[in-house]
Amino acid sequence: MSAEEAQIEAVTDGVKKLKFDDREHYNVVFIGHVDAGKSTLAGQILYITGMVDQRTIEKYEREAKEKNRESWFLAFIMDCGEDEREKGKTVEVGRAHFETEAHRYTILDAPGHRGYVPNMIGGASQADIGVLVISARKGEFEAGFDKGGQTREHATLAKTLGIDRLIIVINKMDEPTVKWAQERFDQIVKDLSQFLKGLGYDMKKNVQFIPIAGLTGVNIKDPLSPEICPWYKGHSLIQALDNIPSLNRKQEGALRVPIIDKYKDRGITVVLGKVESGTITKGQKVVLMPNRVTTEVVSLKCHEEEVEWCKPGENVSIYLKCDDEDIHSGHVLCNTENPCEPIQEFIGQFIVLDKNMLAPGYTAMMHIHTAIEHFKIKTIISKIDRKTGKPLPDKVFSAKSKDIIEARFEMERPICVEKFETLSAMGRFTVRESKTIGVGKVLKVKPLKSSISSNN
Structure with a gap:
């Protein structure tokens, strides 16, 4: 099948709409x-x-x-x-x-x-x-x-x-x-x-x-x-x-589109992002988190082509019925029924790649999906045995290069993340100063409306 035959198109008012592409x-x-x-x-x-x-x-x-x-x-x-x-x-x-x-x-x-x-x-x-x-x-x-x-x-x-x-x-x-x-x-x-x-x-x-x-x-x-x-x-x-085989996309999951950028097109707010899970459809009611702005999808574009819907893995321009003042990179567009709740604290497993000493109170910049935010290590819960992957029994006061730790991270501002096991694309993070300090994954989240403990 040729590239042209793979596309089923309709032309309405001079606009080409990509209906389906397998x-x-x-x-x-x-x-x-x-x-x-x-x-x-x-x-x-x-x-x-x-x-x-x-x-x-x-x-x-x-x-x-x-x-x-x-x-x-x-x-x-x-x-x-x-x-x-x-x-x-x-x-x-x-x-x-x-x-x-x-x-x-x-x-x-x-x-x-x-x-x-x-x-x-x-x-x-x-x-x-x-x-x-x-x-x-x-x-x-x-x-x-x-x-x-x-x-x-x-x-x-x-x-x-x-x-x-x-x-x-x-x-x-x-x-x-x-x-x-x-x-x-x-x-x-x-x-x-x-x-x-x-x-x-x-x-x-x-x-x-x-x-x-x-x-x-x-x-x-x-x-x-x-x-x-x-x-x-x-x-x-x-x-x-x-020859790369198909990827396991979460098409049936809750809608998650981390926002990478925004702009105005003829007065309409446009946000750019990759659909990480779920599907998004023209006319759908959606909510931007963490600021809980509910809006409607006016239209969708993939690679400058107007489309009716998008599935996971697609880079999409989303035209929204809302102002752009409260939308920033790192916000997440969700479905209204099951939005990604904002958090300001989570427990994560962290691999220290390049730091002589790291202790509670340490602050730096965290990159997690499209968000970039300041954070602080609130507590180090345990060190992880590199061979077994299990927590070591000794009390932990600090960590250094090559250590793997479980720690409680406190964000300066609310952000939207997912547990790594739920949606890995929104559950990985990187810590940087002028260089990469370490990398980690989100294990447990503490939504602002509830709480967790390190034993959950």
């Missing part, structure tokens, strides 16, 4: 160290799949040449900001859409610079699949993989944020210091495999390594030619994406 939708985040070639690869995919025409490419080629950045023209497709194009650094998460006969995809092009990790987390929190982009160029892989490089931090964050399926594309294989050398590819695979296995990735089922040349488009759509690289017999990048 192809699964995947959100794919491109992560990795700065200058690995993420934006160029994303732009190349859009060009190869026909989402960007030749005239637009020629325009970007001219712009890049005027800035003495000839090799950046494909990155201009994703890096729309003038500052991003001048400096060659992605700042905001770029978003774009492409399709194959098998699936529909949203690309989330995350920034690689360590100064923009919060933006990377925002993009990765919406993703189903991670594409970790590695530069094979001599010295560039090492710079990203050494301590302090973003390859390690991005991979750690991806796993924490629930991205269990990872494709590692080893880019720039055509570079003069590499020349499609199997030895260089194998060394990178060996080093990364050890690290990723330590993070908990299933290396046999959920991780694959693919050599590519992003700038020239080699092994992105069409399989790699034996004349170029005789030793690689695997899939191209798009083939690998198309």
